Amino acid sequence: MAVPGCPLCEGPGGTVIFSGPKFRVVRAAEEGFPAFYRVIWTAHVAEFSQLSPEDRETCMAAVVCVEEALREHLQPTKINLAALGNMVPHLHWHVIARFDWDSRFPDPVWSPARRQVPSERVADVEALRPGLEARISARLVNSPPWPA
Protein backbone atom coordinates (compact mmCIF):
# COMPACT_ATOMS: atom_id res chain seq x y z
CA MET A 1 0.00 0.00 0.00
CA ALA A 2 2.99 2.31 0.49
CA VAL A 3 3.44 4.78 -2.35
CA PRO A 4 7.06 5.27 -3.43
CA GLY A 5 8.15 8.85 -2.91
CA CYS A 6 5.41 9.68 -0.41
CA PRO A 7 7.14 11.08 2.70
CA LEU A 8 4.33 9.85 4.97
CA CYS A 9 4.50 6.33 3.53
CA GLU A 10 8.29 6.23 3.73
CA GLY A 11 8.93 8.06 7.01
CA PRO A 12 7.24 8.80 10.34
CA GLY A 13 6.57 12.49 9.59
CA GLY A 14 7.58 13.63 13.08
CA THR A 15 8.36 12.34 16.55
CA VAL A 16 6.09 9.36 17.08
CA ILE A 17 3.88 9.62 20.20
CA PHE A 18 1.63 6.68 19.38
CA SER A 19 1.52 4.15 16.58
CA GLY A 20 -1.39 1.82 15.93
CA PRO A 21 -2.66 -0.21 12.99
CA LYS A 22 -4.87 2.54 11.54
CA PHE A 23 -2.99 5.74 12.34
CA ARG A 24 -0.10 7.25 14.24
CA VAL A 25 0.25 10.46 16.23
CA VAL A 26 3.40 12.50 15.80
CA ARG A 27 4.73 15.79 17.10
CA ALA A 28 5.83 18.08 14.29
CA ALA A 29 8.95 20.23 14.57
CA GLU A 30 7.44 23.55 13.59
CA GLU A 31 9.47 26.46 14.93
CA GLY A 32 7.61 28.54 17.48
CA PHE A 33 4.72 26.07 17.74
CA PRO A 34 5.64 23.79 20.64
CA ALA A 35 2.38 21.82 20.57
CA PHE A 36 1.88 21.02 16.90
CA TYR A 37 0.73 17.41 16.43
CA ARG A 38 -0.41 15.33 13.48
CA VAL A 39 -2.68 12.33 13.21
CA ILE A 40 -1.36 10.48 10.17
CA TRP A 41 -3.53 7.80 8.61
CA THR A 42 -1.51 4.67 7.86
CA ALA A 43 -3.01 3.87 4.46
CA HIS A 44 -2.14 6.20 1.59
CA VAL A 45 -5.47 7.95 1.00
CA ALA A 46 -5.73 11.53 -0.24
CA GLU A 47 -9.14 12.69 0.96
CA PHE A 48 -10.97 12.23 4.26
CA SER A 49 -14.17 11.27 2.42
CA GLN A 50 -12.36 8.34 0.81
CA LEU A 51 -12.27 6.58 4.18
CA SER A 52 -15.12 4.27 5.11
CA PRO A 53 -17.57 5.68 7.66
CA GLU A 54 -16.01 3.44 10.32
CA ASP A 55 -12.51 4.64 9.51
CA ARG A 56 -13.67 8.28 9.52
CA GLU A 57 -15.02 7.73 13.01
CA THR A 58 -11.74 6.15 14.13
CA CYS A 59 -9.76 8.98 12.58
CA MET A 60 -11.79 11.74 14.23
CA ALA A 61 -11.70 9.92 17.56
CA ALA A 62 -7.92 10.11 17.34
CA VAL A 63 -8.06 13.80 16.45
CA VAL A 64 -10.41 14.45 19.39
CA CYS A 65 -8.14 12.48 21.74
CA VAL A 66 -5.21 14.74 20.86
CA GLU A 67 -7.38 17.87 20.99
CA GLU A 68 -8.72 17.00 24.45
CA ALA A 69 -5.26 16.31 25.80
CA LEU A 70 -3.99 19.65 24.45
CA ARG A 71 -6.90 21.48 26.05
CA GLU A 72 -6.49 19.75 29.41
CA HIS A 73 -2.73 20.03 29.70
CA LEU A 74 -2.03 23.36 28.02
CA GLN A 75 -5.20 25.47 28.20
CA PRO A 76 -4.42 26.96 24.79
CA THR A 77 -6.21 30.03 23.45
CA LYS A 78 -7.62 27.89 20.64
CA ILE A 79 -7.24 24.55 18.92
CA ASN A 80 -6.73 24.51 15.15
CA LEU A 81 -7.64 21.42 13.11
CA ALA A 82 -6.80 21.02 9.44
CA ALA A 83 -6.49 18.37 6.77
CA LEU A 84 -4.95 20.05 3.74
CA GLY A 85 -2.49 17.76 1.97
CA ASN A 86 -1.79 19.95 -1.03
CA MET A 87 1.92 19.19 -0.80
CA VAL A 88 1.64 15.66 0.60
CA PRO A 89 -1.68 14.11 -0.46
CA HIS A 90 -1.59 11.41 2.21
CA LEU A 91 -4.31 11.97 4.81
CA HIS A 92 -2.98 13.72 7.90
CA TRP A 93 -4.71 15.98 10.38
CA HIS A 94 -2.89 18.90 11.94
CA VAL A 95 -3.94 19.35 15.57
CA ILE A 96 -2.33 22.54 16.82
CA ALA A 97 -2.53 24.31 20.17
CA ARG A 98 -2.59 28.05 19.51
CA PHE A 99 -1.67 30.72 22.03
CA ASP A 100 -2.34 34.43 21.93
CA TRP A 101 1.43 34.96 22.15
CA ASP A 102 2.37 32.72 19.21
CA SER A 103 3.98 34.20 16.12
CA ARG A 104 0.81 34.18 13.96
CA PHE A 105 -2.12 34.37 16.36
CA PRO A 106 -4.95 35.04 15.52
CA ASP A 107 -3.95 34.25 11.94
CA PRO A 108 -3.55 30.66 10.74
CA VAL A 109 -0.09 29.15 11.30
CA TRP A 110 0.51 29.36 7.54
CA SER A 111 0.20 33.16 7.46
CA PRO A 112 3.18 35.54 7.67
CA ALA A 113 4.57 36.07 11.19
CA ARG A 114 3.16 38.97 13.21
CA ARG A 115 5.61 38.92 16.10
CA GLN A 116 8.63 37.29 17.72
CA VAL A 117 7.80 34.37 19.99
CA PRO A 118 8.86 34.75 23.65
CA SER A 119 11.20 31.80 24.14
CA GLU A 120 10.22 31.38 27.81
CA ARG A 121 6.61 30.82 26.78
CA VAL A 122 7.70 28.13 24.34
CA ALA A 123 9.81 26.54 27.07
CA ASP A 124 6.83 26.55 29.46
CA VAL A 125 4.81 24.55 26.94
CA GLU A 126 7.72 22.22 26.16
CA ALA A 127 7.96 21.41 29.87
CA LEU A 128 4.36 20.17 29.81
CA ARG A 129 4.80 17.94 26.78
CA PRO A 130 5.97 14.74 28.50
CA GLY A 131 2.77 14.55 30.58
CA LEU A 132 0.62 15.55 27.65
CA GLU A 133 2.15 12.96 25.35
CA ALA A 134 1.99 10.21 27.95
CA ARG A 135 -1.71 10.97 28.31
CA ILE A 136 -2.34 10.78 24.56
CA SER A 137 -0.50 7.50 24.25
CA ALA A 138 -2.16 5.95 27.33
CA ARG A 139 -5.63 6.85 26.14
CA LEU A 140 -5.09 5.44 22.67
CA VAL A 141 -3.51 2.26 24.05
CA ASN A 142 -6.18 1.71 26.71
CA SER A 143 -9.20 2.71 24.63
CA PRO A 144 -8.20 2.11 21.05
CA PRO A 145 -10.67 3.96 18.82
CA TRP A 146 -10.85 1.24 16.19
CA PRO A 147 -13.29 -1.68 16.11
CA ALA A 148 -12.15 -4.69 18.12
Place this chain on the structure above:
Amino acid sequence: MAVPGCPLCEGPGGTVIFSGPKFRVVRAAEEGFPAFYRVIWTAHVAEFSQLSPEDRETCMAAVVCVEEALREHLQPTKINLAALGNMVPHLHWHVIARFDWDSRFPDPVWSPARRQVPSERVADVEALRPGLEARISARLVNSPPWPA
Protein backbone atom coordinates in the same frame (compact mmCIF):
# COMPACT_ATOMS: atom_id res chain seq x y z
CA MET B 1 -27.69 30.40 23.14
CA ALA B 2 -26.70 33.19 20.75
CA VAL B 3 -23.68 35.15 21.92
CA PRO B 4 -23.96 38.90 21.40
CA GLY B 5 -21.27 40.15 19.07
CA CYS B 6 -20.54 36.75 17.54
CA PRO B 7 -20.86 37.14 13.75
CA LEU B 8 -21.88 33.49 13.32
CA CYS B 9 -24.58 33.76 15.99
CA GLU B 10 -25.88 37.04 14.59
CA GLY B 11 -25.54 36.48 10.83
CA PRO B 12 -25.50 33.65 8.30
CA GLY B 13 -21.76 33.88 7.56
CA GLY B 14 -22.22 33.45 3.81
CA THR B 15 -24.76 32.47 1.18
CA VAL B 16 -26.92 29.79 2.79
CA ILE B 17 -27.07 26.52 0.80
CA PHE B 18 -28.74 24.44 3.50
CA SER B 19 -30.01 25.20 6.97
CA GLY B 20 -31.02 22.56 9.51
CA PRO B 21 -31.43 22.38 13.26
CA LYS B 22 -27.85 21.43 14.05
CA PHE B 23 -25.83 23.23 11.37
CA ARG B 24 -25.99 25.20 8.16
CA VAL B 25 -23.88 25.10 5.00
CA VAL B 26 -22.87 28.39 3.42
CA ARG B 27 -20.79 29.47 0.46
CA ALA B 28 -18.13 31.98 1.46
CA ALA B 29 -17.26 34.94 -0.75
CA GLU B 30 -13.49 34.49 -0.84
CA GLU B 31 -11.97 36.14 -3.90
CA GLY B 32 -10.40 33.66 -6.30
CA PHE B 33 -11.81 30.62 -4.46
CA PRO B 34 -15.10 29.89 -6.23
CA ALA B 35 -15.85 26.73 -4.23
CA PHE B 36 -15.20 27.74 -0.65
CA TYR B 37 -17.90 26.43 1.68
CA ARG B 38 -18.42 26.39 5.41
CA VAL B 39 -20.31 24.05 7.71
CA ILE B 40 -21.35 26.27 10.61
CA TRP B 41 -22.54 24.63 13.79
CA THR B 42 -25.71 26.31 15.09
CA ALA B 43 -24.83 26.33 18.79
CA HIS B 44 -22.06 28.65 19.91
CA VAL B 45 -19.28 26.20 20.76
CA ALA B 46 -15.59 26.99 20.35
CA GLU B 47 -13.93 23.61 20.00
CA PHE B 48 -14.88 20.49 18.04
CA SER B 49 -14.15 18.29 21.08
CA GLN B 50 -16.77 20.19 23.08
CA LEU B 51 -19.49 18.57 20.97
CA SER B 52 -21.02 15.31 22.14
CA PRO B 53 -19.88 12.21 20.23
CA GLU B 54 -23.26 12.14 18.42
CA ASP B 55 -22.95 15.79 17.41
CA ARG B 56 -19.38 15.26 16.23
CA GLU B 57 -20.61 12.49 14.00
CA THR B 58 -23.40 14.69 12.64
CA CYS B 59 -20.95 17.52 12.05
CA MET B 60 -18.42 15.41 10.17
CA ALA B 61 -21.20 13.80 8.12
CA ALA B 62 -22.10 17.30 6.96
CA VAL B 63 -18.46 18.07 6.16
CA VAL B 64 -18.17 14.81 4.22
CA CYS B 65 -21.39 15.54 2.32
CA VAL B 66 -19.96 18.85 1.11
CA GLU B 67 -16.57 17.29 0.38
CA GLU B 68 -18.09 14.48 -1.69
CA ALA B 69 -20.21 16.91 -3.71
CA LEU B 70 -17.16 19.08 -4.42
CA ARG B 71 -15.17 16.05 -5.57
CA GLU B 72 -17.97 14.73 -7.78
CA HIS B 73 -18.96 18.01 -9.40
CA LEU B 74 -15.64 19.83 -9.66
CA GLN B 75 -12.86 17.22 -9.66
CA PRO B 76 -10.62 19.58 -7.70
CA THR B 77 -6.89 18.99 -7.30
CA LYS B 78 -7.42 18.64 -3.54
CA ILE B 79 -9.94 19.24 -0.79
CA ASN B 80 -8.88 21.31 2.21
CA LEU B 81 -10.68 20.95 5.56
CA ALA B 82 -10.05 23.22 8.52
CA ALA B 83 -11.63 24.27 11.79
CA LEU B 84 -9.55 27.18 13.09
CA GLY B 85 -11.77 29.80 14.74
CA ASN B 86 -9.01 32.02 16.09
CA MET B 87 -10.88 35.12 14.96
CA VAL B 88 -14.40 33.78 15.40
CA PRO B 89 -14.43 31.06 18.08
CA HIS B 90 -17.77 29.61 16.96
CA LEU B 91 -17.31 26.15 15.46
CA HIS B 92 -17.20 26.26 11.67
CA TRP B 93 -15.49 23.98 9.19
CA HIS B 94 -13.96 25.34 6.02
CA VAL B 95 -14.46 22.91 3.13
CA ILE B 96 -12.52 24.24 0.18
CA ALA B 97 -12.01 22.89 -3.33
CA ARG B 98 -8.44 23.64 -4.35
CA PHE B 99 -7.17 23.74 -7.92
CA ASP B 100 -3.63 23.73 -9.20
CA TRP B 101 -4.36 27.06 -10.89
CA ASP B 102 -5.67 28.86 -7.80
CA SER B 103 -3.78 31.82 -6.36
CA ARG B 104 -2.13 29.93 -3.48
CA PHE B 105 -1.87 26.30 -4.58
CA PRO B 106 -0.13 24.23 -3.20
CA ASP B 107 0.05 26.56 -0.21
CA PRO B 108 -2.87 26.92 2.19
CA VAL B 109 -5.45 29.54 1.21
CA TRP B 110 -4.18 31.73 4.07
CA SER B 111 -0.68 32.02 2.61
CA PRO B 112 0.47 34.91 0.42
CA ALA B 113 -0.64 34.71 -3.21
CA ARG B 114 1.69 32.99 -5.68
CA ARG B 115 -0.07 33.96 -8.91
CA GLN B 116 -2.96 35.72 -10.57
CA VAL B 117 -6.09 33.59 -10.95
CA PRO B 118 -7.30 33.02 -14.53
CA SER B 119 -10.83 34.48 -14.47
CA GLU B 120 -12.11 31.96 -17.04
CA ARG B 121 -11.16 29.10 -14.71
CA VAL B 122 -13.09 30.74 -11.89
CA ALA B 123 -16.06 31.23 -14.22
CA ASP B 124 -15.96 27.55 -15.20
CA VAL B 125 -16.29 26.54 -11.56
CA GLU B 126 -18.98 29.13 -10.89
CA ALA B 127 -21.02 27.65 -13.73
CA LEU B 128 -21.02 24.29 -11.93
CA ARG B 129 -22.12 25.68 -8.58
CA PRO B 130 -25.91 25.53 -9.05
CA GLY B 131 -25.81 21.77 -9.64
CA LEU B 132 -23.29 21.25 -6.88
CA GLU B 133 -25.27 23.22 -4.36
CA ALA B 134 -28.57 21.58 -5.30
CA ARG B 135 -26.87 18.23 -4.69
CA ILE B 136 -25.60 19.25 -1.25
CA SER B 137 -28.99 20.57 -0.21
CA ALA B 138 -30.89 17.55 -1.56
CA ARG B 139 -28.64 15.09 0.21
CA LEU B 140 -28.91 16.85 3.54
CA VAL B 141 -32.70 17.21 3.22
CA ASN B 142 -33.25 13.62 2.12
CA SER B 143 -30.75 11.95 4.45
CA PRO B 144 -30.37 14.30 7.38
CA PRO B 145 -27.23 13.32 9.28
CA TRP B 146 -28.72 13.91 12.72
CA PRO B 147 -30.56 11.35 14.83
CA ALA B 148 -34.26 11.11 14.06
